Amino acid sequence: MDTRHCPQCNTARPLSAFGTDRRTLDGFRRLCRSCRAENRRIHTTIKRNLSRRDRAA
Numbered sequence: 001m002d003t004r005h006c007p008q009c010n011t012a013r014p015l016s017a018f019g020t021d022r023r024t025l026d027g028f029r030r031l032c033r034s035c036r037a038e039n040r041r042i043h044t045t046i047k048r049n050l051s052r053r054d055r056a057a
Contacts, residue, residue, distance in 0.1 A: 002014060002015060003015065004017075004018055004026075004028060004032075006018075006030075006031055006032040006035055007030065007031070008031050008032075008035040008039075009032065009034070009035050011032075013032050015028060017032045017033055017034070018031075018032055018033065019033055019036065
């Protein structure tokens with residue numbers, strides 16, 4: 001098992017593209033690193049916009 005499927009980008013990637021997670025049976029995260037980075041960027045942008053709106057109120 002040298003590859004793993006990322007459900008978000010729907011591609012098979014090598015295990016080196018996935019971060020580690022001790023809680024899972026195989027030891028790897030569910031999403032690949034690029035998808036996790038994209039999710040973090042989106043979440044951070046939303047969080048910043050919400051906090052700016054709260055400060056203005």
